[in-house]
Amino acid sequence: MLSLYQVEKRAGGRLLYEGVTLRLAQGERWGLVGPNGSGKTTLFRLLAGEEEVDAGRVTRRGDLSLGYLRQEAVGAADDTPLLVHTTGSHGELATVEAALAAVEARLAHGGSRDELAAWAAEQGHLFERFQTLGGFDLEARAEAILHGLGFRQADFVRPMRAFSGGWRMRAELARLLVAAPDLLLLDEPTNHLDLASVEWLEQYLKGFPGAIFLISHDRTFLNHLVTKVASVEAGAVVTYRGNYDAFEQQQAERQVLKQQAAANQERQIRDTERFIARFRSKASKARQVQSRVKQLAHLERIEVEHDSAAVHIRFPQPPRSGRLVVEMAGVDKAYGDVAVYRHLDLTLQRGERIALAGPNGAGKSTLF
Ligand SMILES: Nc1ncnc2c1ncn2[C@@H]1O[C@H](COP(=O)(O)OP(=O)(O)O)[C@@H](O)[C@H]1O
Ligand SMILES: [Mg+2]
Incomplete structure (x- = not known):
């Protein structure tokens, strides 16, 4: 459906990604995790085609419909009423709706018998397509979604510009859910939601038929929704099966294995160095010493990432406040x-x- 192949990406003079290969298939549920500034949003922008890769390639299925909720989503702030905005222009349905309006206008205007028959037939096809695309229950669906995200009935007719940023972000989320694309890219969708809306969204997404790729720091939300986790680790994207808890467990196991491997290597390096130091001046061992020097030079060192550099901060004891x-x-x-x-x-x-x-x-x- 959508894939990255050997992708390299730099931002602000820094290498964010190198050799990243990732494949998203239909209906899959992925979480994307990683420290702040590690490039999660950038990865979404690459997937959505809003940003170009520096090397490698992004492949999108030709007819893929994609809904992207940006981290700093603000949404439109115009005169369009909320409900119209939410059901509004998305994909084929909008095209069919416009075509229907056009054919209705032609029919009303009149024409020859053959023309009228052709238009009526066209109208029939368009109606059918409209129904298949869920055109008739679109408004009902939009209302249910808006309610779920905390809007009230009275909000439906208010213009978009009357809502605060947080509410416009919800409206944007609602619009994407109504459009029901093949793939939803959600960049920290729960940041602006209250608890009731988060719980509603979680339930809704569980039943969502399309694929979901989700950036979130909300462990519970991720645990309930995703079955695969992609983790940004030192410029690579490492994938794990299972939800967030499973990811953490596997990551801890990987870390232990890596530490063991690094410790083994360290021991091997020390042995080799000792050999070199000991026999360096011995002519009879010159070849063996040479080969070990070469071996050391070519050795690929196992890097163990540490969670983060330790920072020591002291706060002076503040004076005691009153009761x-x-x-x-x-x-x-x-x-x-x-x-x-x-x-x-x-x-x-x-x-x-x-x-x-x-x-x-x-x-x-x-x-x-
Ligand atoms: N357009 C840009 N110009 C310069 N630096 C950028 C740009 N976009 C992102 N960055 C940098 O790339 C890094 C990754 O950013 P981002 O993808 O937003 O990370 P995340 O979403 O994981 O917090 C950050 O260091 C950020 O400052
Ligand atoms: Mg981000």
Whole structure:
């Protein structure tokens, strides 16, 4: 369906990928993991054709439909109402819809008998195609998806520009789900979602017929959805079978094996060096010494990556605060007509650990 072959990619003067080969097949569920800045988003941009490889090649099946949710997705901010935006222009359905409108206009305008018959036949075919593509239940599906992602009925007719960035990202996600492409590339889709929406999305994606490639730092989300993990490791993409937990276990096992191999090699190198040092000045051993020197020079050293360089940071002990850290009494807060808090009382005591929960837009950030 979509594959990378021996791909090399540089960004900002740095080699991100070298010799990356990867094949995505129909209906597969992949997670893409790796440290921040390791090139996950860049890999998606390569898959989506938004960025060119420096070497190697990307092959896409000719008729592949691809939906790409960008990490910094902002979505449109125009006058289009949310529901129209969500059901809007995607692929063949939009083409069929436009063709239907055109043939209807011709029929209304009139023509010769032969023309009218031909147009009516064309209209019949288009209707059939429209139905096959799910045109009739499109709106119902879009509404269900929008509800699932936390929108309310009243939002459906609001223009896109009336939504905040976070909500426009949800609208973009909804549009992609409605379009149901062969492959969904989702770059950290849960970042802007509240818990209820994350759970809904997880359920929805479980039933999604297409392939999914997912960048996420949400272990539970990955565990529930993916059956393969691609991990960016020192410029390579290593693939693992199973969900995120399985990936971690295999990676730990690999790491242990690699450490053992590195330790063995280290021992071998030391033995060789000792041999060289000992017999260097002996004419009778000159050839053996030479060959060992060569051997050492050509040895490919096993590199063991360390999780990360250790950083030591000290924070000076702060002076002790009072018992009462924060006190709010009878606080009101509104943005224009939207009342966020009314008569809010809140006290925080030293040492308390509190989670602030609530749907998006409830006022959590405002409280902070
Ligand atoms: N257009 C660009 N120009 C320069 N550097 C870039 C560009 N795109 C990405 N990078 C760099 O490439 C690296 C990988 O970025 P990215 O793919 O966003 O990583 P990730 O998604 O894993 O956090 C980063 O060091 C980033 O700064
Ligand atoms: Mg990224």
